[in-house]
Structure formats: structure tokens, C-alpha cells
Amino acid sequence: MNTDADNFAQLLKNNGVSVTTARRAIFHTLRDADEPLKNGEIARRTPTVDRASVYRTLELFARLGITETVMRGWTPYTELAEPFTPHHHHIICENCGKVVEIENDTLEDVLNLVASRYDFALQKHVVELSGLCADCRAKTTRQAA
Amino acid sequence: MNTDADNFAQLLKNNGVSVTTARRAIFHTLRDADEPLKNGEIARRTPTVDRASVYRTLELFARLGITETVMRGWTPYTELAEPFTPHHHHIICENCGKVVEIENDTLEDVLNLVASRYDFALQKHVVELSGLCADCRAKTTRQAA
DNA sequence: AATAAAATTGCGACAACATTGCAATTATTA
DNA sequence: TAATAATTGCAATGTTGTCGCAATTTTATT
Numbered sequence: 148m149n150t151d152a153d154n155f156a157q158l159l160k161n162n163g164v165s166v167t168t169a170r171r172a173i174f175h176t177l178r179d180a181d182e183p184l185k186n187g188e189i190a191r192r193t194p195t196v197d198r199a200s201v202y203r204t205l206e207l208f209a210r211l212g213i214t215e216t217v218m219r220g221w222t223p224y225t226e227l228a229e230p231f232t233p234h235h236h237h238i239i240c241e242n243c244g245k246v247v248e249i250e251n252d253t254l255e256d257v258l259n260l261v262a263s264r265y266d267f268a269l270q271k272h273v274v275e276l277s278g279l280c281a282d283c284r285a286k287t288t289r290q291a292a
Numbered sequence: 293m294n295t296d297a298d299n300f301a302q303l304l305k306n307n308g309v310s311v312t313t314a315r316r317a318i319f320h321t322l323r324d325a326d327e328p329l330k331n332g333e334i335a336r337r338t339p340t341v342d343r344a345s346v347y348r349t350l351e352l353f354a355r356l357g358i359t360e361t362v363m364r365g366w367t368p369y370t371e372l373a374e375p376f377t378p379h380h381h382h383i384i385c386e387n388c389g390k391v392v393e394i395e396n397d398t399l400e401d402v403l404n405l406v407a408s409r410y411d412f413a414l415q416k417h418v419v420e421l422s423g424l425c426a427d428c429r430a431k432t433t434r435q436a437a
Numbered sequence: 438a439a440t441a442a443a444a445t446t447g448c449g450a451c452a453a454c455a456t457t458g459c460a461a462t463t464a465t466t467a
Numbered sequence: 468t469a470a471t472a473a474t475t476g477c478a479a480t481g482t483t484g485t486c487g488c489a490a491t492t493t494t495a496t497t
Contacts, residue, residue, distance in 0.1 A: 218361060218362070251406050254402055258399070261396045265392055265394055267385070267392075267426075268423045269383075269422075269423040271421075271423070272420065273420040275419075277416050278407055280412055284413055
């Protein structure tokens, strides 16, 4: 078991970069959080590693596809990508901030369809949806009327 | 004519905030660029307005839905939203950086469908697709084989 | 297991980006 | 056009991200 950590190490080796304690530490921070974090926050939660190294590592992770970036408000958040976390998207309530993970094959299919229509081979995609959740919609409607 | 600027002024008034030269200047910067800009870049391109005011204004614009934010790489970019710019998405080639605007109703429909399935009333969405364009795919394939 | 070579890290200094309080200015209202 | 309210600029400060280089750690080799 502990397959994730192993896959992670393997992935680094396959790409000809070293498997270091710093990289493991940052990977674990991401793993433990299991939700998107600001880059600064990742640095803060990994005090054993220097800020500069954190950023360099994060850049590496992104390049190797270990992490992905999502937008929340105006700030970019980083989270582990596909092999280490199930593929999903978020939908955020603009009023209460509730975040729900969504998984939907139709959505994926349509994205690929659209891409191919423009003669692109889709590699990555970011989908961020936001609106009003049922609860807030009820409240808002009440006071709006 | 000059409807856009009028709509803009109207929108501010409707929301009970002042129509100021600073706000007009920033609006024009966005308008002239007609592509997403980093917030810092917006400040740089609007030297008549103090940086602090630019950020405060940008925050206001976002709140009023005048602007939207898209992610490119790790940095958030701001661009004018719906009423002032036609609704569209981008697909970016990871190799040559080519950016193509896409417009597709099916995509929109699916997004709404998905949202409603989670009991959300969709208000905004960000969709960023990236992959390989036809040209680059041809080249890449050649050398990969 | 020991060592040489290569890769990565931490450090310190720095640059860019963003935020805050407050006095001066500008827009709005009557 | 004067009074009031909103917004701006300024200046100081915090935060985030970057860079070069010497010290350390990892990896490859024996």
C-alpha cells in the first residue's frame, strides 16, 4: 500500500528529477489538505521547506502534471491532479461560499467534442461554475420579492 | 453610439456608486485591451490612476459583474464581462500558445444542466481548455514517432 | 558502503504585487 | 452652487514571488 507516495516517487524518477525530502513534504501537504490551497498557504504549511524551494517545487509539480490550478475568486489555488486525486470539478455558491464537487461524464464529453470541432486535441481543462445553491436561492428569493 | 460607455455609466448609477474619471479610465483600459490582463498590468496601463484605486476599482467591477476573471497558467487575468464583450471561451495550444475563441451552445447547455443537477442556479462559469492545435499535433507526432 | 558528480536546497537580498488609513479631492444632491 | 457623501491619491507597510550562489542532499558508480 501507500501506493500514492510510490507512484509519486516513480513519476519523479521517470522524469529524471530527484526524489527529495522537500518534494515529499510538499506532496504530503497537498495530500493532507485534500482541498485546493493557495501557494502561499502551501509554503506556510510546509515550514520545513524554504519558501523559494516551495515555489520552485510547485512549478515543477505543475510542469509534470502532479498538480493543477483552479481559480477561486481572484486567487489561484493548487491541488493534486488526476493520478492522485479523483477527477472532479467544483461548483461554488456565490452567496454562502459552499463548495460542492461535481463529477459528470456528459460535461467531459462535450468538452472533448468542442475541442475537436476546433481541431484541438484536448489535454487539460478547467471548469469553474458558480451560482446560488438551493438554500441561498430560497432566502434571496424571499427578500427580493 | 458609444453605447458601451453609456451602459457602463448607467450600471454604476443603478448600483448607487459614482461615475468617476478613474473608473472610466480603467474601463477604457480594459476595453482597449480586448483581451484578459493581469491586474498589475491594468494598473500599469492606467498611469493616471493610483495603484490602490485601481485595485479597489477592480474589486468593485468584479462585484458588479462588470469584469470576470480567467486563469492562464498560474495568474488570474481580468477582462470585461458579458454586457461589454461577447460571451466566449478560449482554447489554448499548449505548444505554440495559439489562442482560439470558441462559442458553443451545447457547452452552455450542459453547464446549466450539470448545475441544476446539483441544485444550483448557475450565474457564472469559467471554462478554459488547452491542448494541441492541428499544426502542433502534426509536428509533435512526427518527432514522437 | 564510500565517494565523486549532479541536482536541489536554503539563505539573504530584492522586486513586484497588493492593502490600509487618512487627508485632500471630486462627484452627487438639493 | 453650496453642502454632503463618495472616491481618490498618497505614503507607509505587508505579502508574495524571484534570483544567484554556496552548502547540502541525492544519485550514480565502483
